[in-house]
Amino acid sequence: MLLQILNIVGIVAFAASGALVGVRKQLDVFGICVVGATTGIGGGILRDLLLGVHPPDSLSKWPNITASVATSLVVFFAHPVLDRIWSAVVLFDALGMGLFAAGGATVALQHGSGALGGVLIGATAAIGGGVIRDMLVNEVPLLLQRDLYALPALLGALLVVVCESIDLPQGISLIAGTAAATGLRCLALWQRWQLPRARVKD
Amino acid sequence: MLLQILNIVGIVAFAASGALVGVRKQLDVFGICVVGATTGIGGGILRDLLLGVHPPDSLSKWPNITASVATSLVVFFAHPVLDRIWSAVVLFDALGMGLFAAGGATVALQHGSGALGGVLIGATAAIGGGVIRDMLVNEVPLLLQRDLYALPALLGALLVVVCESIDLPQGISLIAGTAAATGLRCLALWQRWQLPRARVKD
Amino acid sequence: MLLQILNIVGIVAFAASGALVGVRKQLDVFGICVVGATTGIGGGILRDLLLGVHPPDSLSKWPNITASVATSLVVFFAHPVLDRIWSAVVLFDALGMGLFAAGGATVALQHGSGALGGVLIGATAAIGGGVIRDMLVNEVPLLLQRDLYALPALLGALLVVVCESIDLPQGISLIAGTAAATGLRCLALWQRWQLPRARVKD
Incomplete structure (x- = not known):
């Protein structure tokens, strides 16, 4: 039960981050819903594909897609009250990432993935939605731009x-x-x- | 039977749109075949992955890949007769999108996806090939650039x-x-x- | 046994190419590990998804991910001894591509994919890791930039x-x-x- 609730909270958080990226890119209301919904349910679909859950829960059950689209619409209408959109994107993204890392690892273990599979599939679920979002709008993924993104996801899944x-x-x-x-x-x-960067001579 | 025929017509239409994008990007003949083939069979592969059809039909049956590659070759040799390549891309894309939305929803229902799964997997099949095409050549997907792209796909799948x-x-x-x-x-x-856009202050 | 060994060698080669691309993009040490690991195991994960192996071997078995991450770390510390990073990327990529084309086709045949499936899934495994790498760092995939990339992959898989x-x-x-x-x-x-290009009038 708690697992389902936290899953929906994670979907809402990721959908909000995706919809806000759509707002920044000046997409129309439907484009915002598409990016929001894809970001919200993308990580869970990746998780289900890797675990062999057919069709993925997020494509066959109403609450997930409903929460994604509703959140995107709320963001479309309410975003002017947000002073700094980018900070909101990053915070919602961090919340969704943590929830999916823990929830994804739990679901993976329930499907008999083993310990390594639990850590890696949890981290993939946590990172996947954001990577799909950033690739859809043609930006270098947050995963690669910002320091300490994959590490917290792996840590959360490992702890589970x-x-x-x-x-x-x-x-x-x-x-x-x-x-x-x-x-x-x-x-x-x-x-x-920040983690150390490589020095390049090329 | 009609389902298979319309599936091939959809593959041909998407492959033509993909190959034309390759022509515009000045790829060589093999690059054009790769983009054309990927666009043609990409949506069906996504659909089969989501439904758990292993290996996906388009990778195990001859007609699909043959139609994709043959279409790409025809486009490579015949494209100079097209006056306005971009219009042709958009029209072929619209035809393929409709055929995959209806066919994808039908296949999903046959695999017991339920009503919601039918709508969402149909729309994913319809949109998937074009998104893969646009990400391969590093452009913001048509899905996000143009208005009313996902909405018709969802409508077609819903109607089925x-x-x-x-x-x-x-x-x-x-x-x-x-x-x-x-x-x-x-x-x-x-x-x-056009649908309304969000106003951004950032 | 030979299959497993060559699989690991291919993972190491692809991980090295991915980590070197990360070095060129001036990512931090963790970003380099993420791109390296994703490139190393990405092609095998795609192969397993298409064949219905759940969870994919590379996410449930230790050697694959260990080899990927270790290679990325070696590249991070050792890359200054490489005079020309781009040549090294392309060579490691060519080695990994060949190993995955042959190994991917072999694994596909073992899973009953049939001849066409063997060729196409082998080529997908060979090309997949590199495409994921290039899309993650937001570049037009090597697959499309350079001539004769997909053709050797298809040839290797066909020969198997x-x-x-x-x-x-x-x-x-x-x-x-x-x-x-x-x-x-x-x-x-x-x-x-080089293969012939299309002449564009648009």
């Missing part, structure tokens, strides 16, 4: 796998994984943490 | 689901869905219909 | 299917397919072979 392996209740592992992933990402953004 | 639910013959639902999707798209292009 | 159909030992078909694909690609690069 560890919690499950020591038989902690699902609620605790979901909350711990989400908090770790979203928290580390926000901390890194706030503190402007 | 409604026709099937009231037990109309498959031929009628296929033709009605295709005509609605392609017709609305062409009407929107001709009349330059 | 032919060898298997006349019951040659797997080792011979793997080596013949890899040598043909990588050899033709390198020959084309060295001789600057």
